[in-house]
Amino acid sequence: MSMKISNEQFPNRLEENIQNEFMRNAVSSAQHRFQTRRAAAAEQLGNWEEWRNHGEEIRQHVLANLDYYLYELSENVVKQGGHVFFAETAEEANDYIVSIAKKKQARKIVKAKSMVTEEISLNDHLEQAGCEVIETDLGEYILQLDDHDPPSHIVTPALHKNKEQIREVFAEKNGYTQSSVPEDLALHARQVLREHFLTADIGITGCNFAVAETGSICLVTNEGNADLVSALPKTQISVMGMERLVPTFEEMEVLVSLLTRSAVGQKLTSYITVLTGAKKALEVDGPEEFHLVIVDNGRSSILGSEFEPILQCIRCAACINVCPVYRQIGGHSYGSIYSGPIGAVLSPLLGGYDDYKELPYASTLCGACTDVCPVKIPLHQLLLKHREVIVEREGRAPISEAALMNAFGFGTASSSLYRFGSKMASAVMKPFGNGETISNGPGPLKAWTDIREFPAPNKERFRDWFEKHKKEGDHS
């Protein structure tokens, strides 16, 4: 799995997913649940706007001083007996982790959920090096078992599957014979995974937040799998995006509060684990060796650009859960492991416009994402910024569209041109309608009238009516 999850073109992905009634219903009802719970949790906390402001402030402060905090973090990880590796590219990160696996002669590796390891295709690299890699987050485990079905959501990766489909995957791959009741399914996964936890040589986790002051890693889960991944194997590797840190525990507490409420509507998740370094002399559990891999992979080029606010993201998926476009097309349509509004902004930045240039247009700019973001990323404005870059800096707009829009700019910046054009509209459009509406429009209007009626231009423009109206009565 890499960040890119499909070689199909965007329109094909879209068509396939829009026709998937089942998936769309699953997404719609999940969104509804997430939205209701999130709103209740925010309400219960109180002063939500102030919390958001605080969250934004913390994230902006960290980004503005990222070099300082990264230095502090790495110093403290080393002080706690850990190793730190800065990976500028995905390749460097993978090479480093594979080299540890080789050094440890690791055969089996258990993993907790981590989007950044998906982004850099870590599993592929470890498997090529001969390791067996087991995902232990339930959602990720199901997807891995199902021939590496890609995640469709950054928090609940198997959102697009129902319990019946999960039962089928377990039956086909593991010989599972029990029911599709979620408890039975979970019990089966637990039994299988428990064995893997006990026999793994290396545990790999992601990192929700790294605490610079102490060199700690904070993991937020509901399944407890990250605790086993980090406690049982002798070697632990945590992989983090270079922006995912906080100065101290004080800021971590604020962001965890925002994260759990925004992601799943919980005051706290079942497990919030903070790990500091390797096992010390008098400690009873924990890894003997700890490595922190800090991944850049394109992030430092976002830093300082007009897209910097996207690095404030704490991966809560609130924007995805509220997005009306995501609701209709599901996560796989985005062609990236990062879907929804956050994905539409981030994927082109990390993966380039060649693969993701359509994503910034897959939004009505309704602003629901911006409204709900707990760290106040102006998501819809960043989508607009992408459009500007695509058109004006990259020159990738279709020629016909550019001609139309430039004519628009020209025509609407001049009163006389606009008056002339608008006067012509009625005559030009006449053949296409019945006087009242247009059912079969020409050119770009066709995409509109394939679905809906379009109003015929006024026989009398409003401005002409107004002139008469003024003459008729003494209205001034």
Place this chain on the structure above:
Amino acid sequence: MKISLFATCLVDLFQSNIGKSTVELLERLGCSVDFPKGQTCCGQPAYNSGYVKASRDTMKHTIRTFENAQYVVCPSGSCAYMLKEYPHLLEDEPYWQERAQMLALKTYELTQFIVDVLKIEDVGAKLEGTATYHPSCHMTRLLQVQSAPITLLRHVKGLEVIELPLKENCCGFGGTFSVKMSAISEQMVDEKVASIQSTGVHYLVGADAGCLMNIGGRMKRQNLQVETKHIAEILNMV
């Protein structure tokens, strides 16, 4: 009170009824309405498609056109918001930014102007029937005008206002999105139409011509009986 109407291009070209109702309504409420003839479009179609340079000329043109206005009133939340965004969009040009700021400060969406400036909640309109109101995204989330239209509708004699289920969901218009991503737009507008139908109302009311063209056009295609009305048209029924 002297107001200058920014009718918007959609109203000027396709929905003159909305413009007429707005003028008659404001005059009935004691305003003297002027229509600066130079006006064209707020620039949003180009701006939202990424043609920022092209839209800047349109913005400057609009600023010049309304330079002498005391109040600028616009029967569209989305276009009113666009005018209020000009200072931010012209921040690289301080001379224009300052003039944009003057325009932004005196610009109001129609219902916002009636309730907040004229301080009127009952415009004396009468209409028998049931209606539901679709709160457009830009007007609600960006311009933050939420209660004014509902307040005004609730005072219309004979009109029962029924809350629209899942009202905050976007209708799928999104300007050029409606044609560029028409497959997605279709699903979104169908979801909105289903919500409207579930209320069983006579009238769908909104305050943005774009969203109404989208929802209304879809309902017309499906031969539904719900009538689509701009809030100015409802408030102008006496």
